[in-house]
Structure formats: structure tokens, C-alpha cells
Amino acid sequence: MFDVVIVGAGVIGGMLARQLSKYDLKICLLEKENDVAMGASKANSGIVHGGYDPEPGTLKAKLNAEGVQKLYDVADEIHAPYRKNGSFVCAFGTPEEEATVRELYERGLENGIPGLEILTGDEARVLEPALSPAASLVLNVTNAGIVCPYEMTVAAIGNAMDNGTELKVNFAVSDIKKEQDVFVVTSAGGEVVKGRYVVNCAGGYSDRVAAMVGDDFFKIIPRAGEYMLLDKNEGSRVSHTIFQVPSKDGKGILVSPTVDGNLLTGPTATVVESPEATSTTPAGLDAVARLAAKSVPSVNFRQVITSFSGVRASEKSGDFIICPAKSVENMIHVAAIDSPGLTCCVSIADYVIDLLREAGLAMAPRADWCPTRENPHAFREMSDEEKDAYIKEHPAYGKIVCRCETVSEGEIRDAIRRNPPACDIDGVKRRTRSGMGRCQGGFCMPYVMRLISEERGVAMESVTKNGKGSTPLIGKL
Numbered sequence: 001m002f003d004v005v006i007v008g009a010g011v012i013g014g015m016l017a018r019q020l021s022k023y024d025l026k027i028c029l030l031e032k033e034n035d036v037a038m039g040a041s042k043a044n045s046g047i048v049h050g051g052y053d054p055e056p057g058t059l060k061a062k063l064n065a066e067g068v069q070k071l072y073d074v075a076d077e078i079h080a081p082y083r084k085n086g087s088f089v090c091a092f093g094t095p096e097e098e099a100t101v102r103e104l105y106e107r108g109l110e111n112g113i114p115g116l117e118i119l120t121g122d123e124a125r126v127l128e129p130a131l132s133p134a135a136s137l138v139l140n141v142t143n144a145g146i147v148c149p150y151e152m153t154v155a156a157i158g159n160a161m162d163n164g165t166e167l168k169v170n171f172a173v174s175d176i177k178k179e180q181d182v183f184v185v186t187s188a189g190g191e192v193v194k195g196r197y198v199v200n201c202a203g204g205y206s207d208r209v210a211a212m213v214g215d216d217f218f219k220i221i222p223r224a225g226e227y228m229l230l231d232k233n234e235g236s237r238v239s240h241t242i243f244q245v246p247s248k249d250g251k252g253i254l255v256s257p258t259v260d261g262n263l264l265t266g267p268t269a270t271v272v273e274s275p276e277a278t279s280t281t282p283a284g285l286d287a288v289a290r291l292a293a294k295s296v297p298s299v300n301f302r303q304v305i306t307s308f309s310g311v312r313a314s315e316k317s318g319d320f321i322i323c324p325a326k327s328v329e330n331m332i333h334v335a336a337i338d339s340p341g342l343t344c345c346v347s348i349a350d351y352v353i354d355l356l357r358e359a360g361l362a363m364a365p366r367a368d369w370c371p372t373r374e375n376p377h378a379f380r381e382m383s384d385e386e387k388d389a390y391i392k393e394h395p396a397y398g399k400i401v402c403r404c405e406t407v408s409e410g411e412i413r414d415a416i417r418r419n420p421p422a423c424d425i426d427g428v429k430r431r432t433r434s435g436m437g438r439c440q441g442g443f444c445m446p447y448v449m450r451l452i453s454e455e456r457g458v459a460m461e462s463v464t465k466n467g468k469g470s471t472p473l474i475g476k477l
Helices: 011-020 059-078 095-110 121-127 149-162 203-211 282-295 345-358 384-393 409-417 425-432 445-456
Strands: 002-007 027-030 087-091 116-120 137-141 145-147 166-168 173-179 182-187 192-200 221-230 241-244 254-257 263-266 304-314 321-324 331-335 400-402
Touching (some): 002 182, 011 027, 011 059, 011 331, 027 192, 087 095, 095 116, 116 121, 121 137, 145 149, 192 203, 192 345, 203 304, 203 331, 241 282, 263 282, 331 345, 425 445
Parallel strands (some): 087 241, 192 331
Antiparallel strands (some): 221 263, 254 263, 321 331
16 A cells, blocks of 8 residues: 555656655556656756746746756756756847747746846857847846756656655556545556555646546647757757747747757647657658757758657646646646646646645655765766776776767666666666667667666567567577
């Protein structure tokens, strides 16, 4: 019997588990996929939004304003990489766009966002020489940043698990029933988990989870965003995240460095039929390239190393839905967490904890709670002398597996062993960057598969790329 069962191991569910692990509670985190961060949390812009954009008075505005510093503070504790690089919101010569920039500035002041300033195009190009000559007025958002969304999720869940949270993957929730004061949560495979409280953090499927208890007051609108990722030799093209003025469909196409040194362009905003509709399209990628060039004309799209699409969970109200269930007691819905959801992950978790407390969940602080997590990237941050000394004690760190990203065997083995353990090839990729470089795993994947096979004690033929149905090998010759 668990005190709290959380459905969905994305960045919201994972951060909630981490924040709840401060208390003397039994917590279970359920995920339908083979690993954590498999929905929108693995495929988004990775932007820490400053808070100028949400409509004043909305939940998004409140949690964005509270969430920026909270995110940076927790990222420091759990060693999730981020950078405070700031962002630009650019108008391109039209009176309407320039009026929008001024409106966003005023809205940011109303939301209580510090460090906002309006720059002329020439002033902005002093800071960003590659910015288009057509940029005429720019909102400079100095508190904004970038983060790796899947590493944030992995780190939060790892810290939660180190503090006692139980994670169940391949647990696709098919039914939720309340028997007296206990929720009985059943998976598609027939496994059962029981809990006194349930929190629905199921992302694109949160409306379907809500319907299991009779709630139908919201409907998720899946909205796909296509991206192109460029090689690291384009990573210094800009230092800020460059936005265009937003539209009714979202914040528009951005050009941004990533925390790992690449350059990211995108996303589009297209309503799709399902949260699984993550295919890229020629039209979508053409739009990304064309609109990104409007902001930064010199981007060299011959350096694209991969493209991808992520589906974010939107809702017609345009605001987050974070509230108690209407049909049953002791269940909280956390739904429609689109942008700036990543920025708000810690403030959302704290908000949900307040709702759980109001619902009657007793939360006694734990004396033994550990807020920190071992830095998984400590080796790459060492000096050459420190690396030499470390390799003498740990020889596996001297064997480079991924040449593109300089990832060692020791780092991969640690990723398979550390909470939450990497169970497949893409899980290793998200934790170590093995396979993230120019060759996209073309050289290192067989070596990674062998290490997974050895560490998990399974045959090479059963090692998957990303869960059931994705085995690269079908047998031996």
C-alpha cells in the first residue's frame, strides 16, 4: 500500500516524486514506457522561460514567476545541467510586432519578472552579432535559461528513488477504481498497485486517466512541434535563445544553443491525432529552416545531425489544469502542462503538495532526506590530470565508446547501474550522450548493446532500442 501513486514519469511526475520524497511517505511512480522522460519530457525546447509571456492572473503566470529560481536551485542540488543564457524576443520592423514586444515587457513587469529590458535592433546585435539586420526591437529576458529536459527528469527521479520512491516502468494504466478509501490502479498487463492518493501526471494521456474515474471536464489537444538539431560547430552561432514574437499557436520558431553545445531550431505547432504522432514532415522541417533563418540568417542547415518531433499536451483554456478530481476524493489532476511546464516543474510539484495537504495527506518531514544526487558528469568535468588519476583506479573510464561525444565505458556502466537504471540503448543515450553526436550511434551502438547485455545479464538479441518491439538484433548467424 502506497501513500501516493503518481501516474506518469515525465518531468512533472518525476519532480513531484522528488519533492514528495522529503516526507515520510511511501511513493510509487508509474510509467507506461520502458524508461522515464519518454513523452514530451524527451522532446522539447529545453527552455527556462523568464515569465513575461503568460497572461497575468493565470496559473501559468504564477507558477512561471515562482518556478525559474526554484528550477535553478534544484538543478544545482541534483546535478542537472543548465545555463542562464538569457533570451531575446524579436520584432522585425512591423508596428504590430513592435507593439507586441512592448506588451510582453509590460506583462512581464505585471507578473513580477526581474531583469527585463527593451533593446533596439542595433543594441541587440552588439550582444548577438548573428541576429538578423531586420530585427528592429527586442525584449531582453535576462533571467531565462536552457536546461536538458530529459536529464532533469532522470536526475529528479534518480534522487527520488535514492530517497525511497519506487518506480515501475512498462506499467500502462488501464483502470483506476476506488474501493472505500483505497485506489486500485491496474496496468494493461494485469499488475495492481494500491494507494491512498493518486496524482495524474500522464501528459498527453491525462484526459484518458481522468476519464477512468469519471472526470471529463477537460480534453487534451496534442500539438506536435518539429525540431532540427545542428552539430556542435554551429553551437556558438548565438549565445541567447532567440525567439520571434509569439502567435496564438505558441512562442514560435526559436534558435538556441543547448546545454551540451549544439544548436537547436524549432518547433512548429501542429494539432495531431495522438500523443504518439511524433513523425517529422518535409513541410514542417522546411518551415523550421525558413523561419529560423528569419531570426539568424547565417545558420548553416547543412550541419543538421538529426530532426525530431515532440507532442505537447495543450487544452482549450490555454492554462494549466492543476486541481482535485471532481468525481472522486484524494486524486489530483495535473494536466495540459505545455509551455512553460518545464520551467514550472518544481513550482508545480510544490503546488500539488499543497493540494495533497489540503486533501488530508499527512506529511511529516524526513530527517534522513538527501537533496543531492551524485554528479553523473563529474568525470568529463575533471582536468586531464584528475582524469589520469581516476582512470588508474577505474580503468573502464579510459575506454572511449562514443567517439563523437567522448563517452567512456565507465560512464555507460554507471548509467545502467544508477537510479533510474538505463534499460535500453536510448536510455543510455539520454544519460551519457553516447549516440548523440554526428554519427548518431552508428559506431558506438553495438558496444553499448554489449555493455547493457553484460550489466543486465540478458542476451544481446533481447537488448532494445527503446522498449518492446525495438530489438536491433533478431538472431545470430
